[in-house]
Amino acid sequence: MRRRTLSALCTLGALGGVLAVPTAAHAADPYPNGPSIHTDDTRIYVDFGKPLPPKNLKLLLRKTGTDTPVAAVTEFAQMQDTDPCDPSCEDDPGETAVVTSPLRLADLGRYAVDVQYDGTEGETILHKDEAVFDYHLIPRVKTFEVSGKPDLEHRTVTVKADATLRDPRDDSETPMANGRLVLETTAAKTGLNTDAAGHVETPFTFTGTEKHDTTTWQNDVRVVLRPAGADAAHGLTRRVEVGYTTTDITLDSSTVRGADGTDAPLTGRATYRDSNGVSKPVPAGTPMSVYNVRTFKTGEDGRFTTQVPVYGTRRQTIALLGTPWLSNTYAYVTPDPTTSAGFHRVPTVTVSRYKKVTVSGIFDRYDLPAATTLKVNLQFKARGTTTWVTKKTIDSPAFAGDSSRTVTAADLPYPGVGVWRFQYPGTQQIPAGPAPESYTVYRRMTAFPEFNANPEPVKAGAPITITGKLNAKNEDNGQWSALANARIDIYFRAKGTTTWRGAGVAVTGNDGRFTKTFTAAKDGDWQAKYDGDEWTHFYAYSRLDFVDVQ
Structure with a gap:
């Protein structure tokens, strides 16, 4: 983030105790709730919610647990607004925060931050303990190398790195001796220890389920090495190109059985082909999906179990979601509904200029044991509500076995803006299937x-x-x-x-x-x-x- 460069003035040593605050100061305090403050390793950011800070703004720093300030900061840099059209180009207030320059304090430790400024009558306003500034040695990963081009057959690489501790008082650096680092991918986190010289050199094995690094066009994964307890800005990132292979999905059955509108279990196995063309199980945790419905992951030996929606006889797609290690692969399963009935298509609704509504939908029936008549409810849900109101009940004759029939209701009074659906409520012998709703229907009065x-x-x-x-x-x-x-x-x-x-x-x-x-x-x-x-x-x-x- 760019900003104007201003120095921060720190007065070191005792300042003569806590400043007195007039009794009436709170009544004239332009910011009675005080500012919003956050810190990083060396700076303090102060935000009063307005482009200009209050007059004579000063930060007083006290060692936590003491009452005497040991430093005062009186000069700040205005933060630059990096998005001048947020929330909009007309309403953007501009950047409202100011920031100190990197602070040079005499001692490391934790400091309470008090905020002082002038009130509306020029009196001194003091807000104590607005934040805690942790002034400490700053860990950083200085070098980071990953050697090797892994694939599923050879997932182990060599990691080399050096880490240091920077002293913010004078910017000197020393090795992070016997320190703790975290190696992080999209699939796992691994702890590493440096030696007495702040160096680490160790093998690292990928899981084979890491995701693509979408910031590049290459077939690679991202690896972040950072000090434990610190964010990625204190570490380094490397992108590792990985080997790629084709995959297959084998379903235990190409059909599933269940009542219309329910889920049915499906099992199978996902495999990849090694360099010799031999099929081997994909790594446990490889992402898969019932396409556009739900995601799941493989278990041991590439096996998986998932639930497939029975939505009439509509074919469902089982997908292995491509990773840097594995190709996209698809398999298909066909539901075979058991005794049930339902609607699978969005109903057609027309509203005439004379305020009459006509609704039509296709009613599918499966495995009925005998010819019968099924009752269908035509229901309406007004916009802004969650309640379905039955407007008409229609008898629909059905044959034994599988059949489809169009159900139509015409010349209904227009009830206002909302959605419609046909709903078969089901019986103990013939369970109910889906009842999709229409698009929002209305005309203008x-x-x-x-x-x-x-x-x-x-x-x-x-x-x-x-x-x-x-x-x-x-x-x-x-x-x-x-x-x-x-x-x-x-x-x-x-x-x-x-x-x-x-x-x-x-x-x-x-x-x-x-x-x-x-x-x-x-x-x-x-x-x-x-x-x-x-x-x-x-x-x-x-x-x-x-x-x-x-």
């Missing part, structure tokens, strides 16, 4: 908030003007807005009759408004109708407006 026929009354033969506005509802936020470019049919019904006749057509503008002028002839009612469209909007009728023609 429309309405005429304004409609008028003017003037009223009107003389026969004079013009009469029909005006109005059409709105549509946004189902996501519930807001109504103008519906533009909509065809509006205008109807007239003469007084004393029951027959409506089409009088003319208007089209809404961008503001949802429309206008149409006619010649007044008879007393009667005027009304506007929007007939909806093919997929998106429902129909709507305006109010009736009676006009007296004189």
Whole structure:
């Protein structure tokens, strides 16, 4: 992280005791909760949540368990904002933390950190024990080599490394004598010990289940060597190229049996071919999967046991997930459902412009012992809820053995935004299978908030003007807005009759408004109708407006 370079001023020695804090200071403290502080090996980071720190900011360091500060830090560097568009380019407050330069203290040890600054009236504010700064010898791995190109037949390499301890007081280094290191891969961690010279040279054996190092295009794995108790930044990383071989999956059976919608056990064995073409078990812990459903790992001798979903007769894929050591391999298993019934396809749902719903789905039945009639529930779940409500129950005849039949429910009232499903509840003799839900289904409501026929009354033969506005509802936020470019049919019904006749057509503008002028002839009612469209909007009728023609 780049930042401006500023020195940190440390005053060593006793500073005359703890600074007094006025009684009223807390009332005028601009940061009553104090700052957020974190540390690394040599620096202290202070964050008040604002781009500029308080006036006269100072850090006082005390040996833990004592009351007398032994150092004060008064100068800081502003951290640079590395992502000026987080959370957004408009709302990013910029970097709010400041940091000290690497500290040079007289003694190693643990220091309590007190934070001091000026209050709103210039009084001294003091927050004690805001953090603990651990000032210690800094372990580092200075050199690290991995010799050898391993493969599954030869997984052992030689590791050589040197580790040191850096003294932050003067940056001097000494060997990490008899120190503890950690060798880490994606599969395992191994402890190593240095000798009196801080050196280690030892064999290391890979498990054969390490993952690819995705930062390169090579067939390699990543190995990290770091001091025990320290993060990877104190160590070194090496990438080791490994040998690659082909694999096979042998299933104990290519079919599984179970009720529709349940899981059935599957066993098998995964192997690889050595340089002589001989099949050998993959390492224990090799990752595998029932494709897009679940993952599992091999056990000893390459054996595995997993659960395969019975989803009708849909074929399931068993995959050995490729590693640097092993190729991708696939095997296929076909479920054979026992006596059961269910739905496997997402139901088809249409909503007409006249607020009628039609739902259709394919009902699959397996191994039925005799012809029967199965009851199917058509259910709806409103958006924002978790409750399924049964809207209709349908009888579906079924033959003995296996069969499929389309189930349809038509002309149901539109209940609002939500999802639909067909659900066979099952019986003791015929268990229930899956009941997938539809995609979210809705149309937009429309309405005429304004409609008028003017003037009223009107003389026969004079013009009469029909005006109005059409709105549509946004189902996501519930807001109504103008519906533009909509065809509006205008109807007239003469007084004393029951027959409506089409009088003319208007089209809404961008503001949802429309206008149409006619010649007044008879007393009667005027009304506007929007007939909806093919997929998106429902129909709507305006109010009736009676006009007296004189």
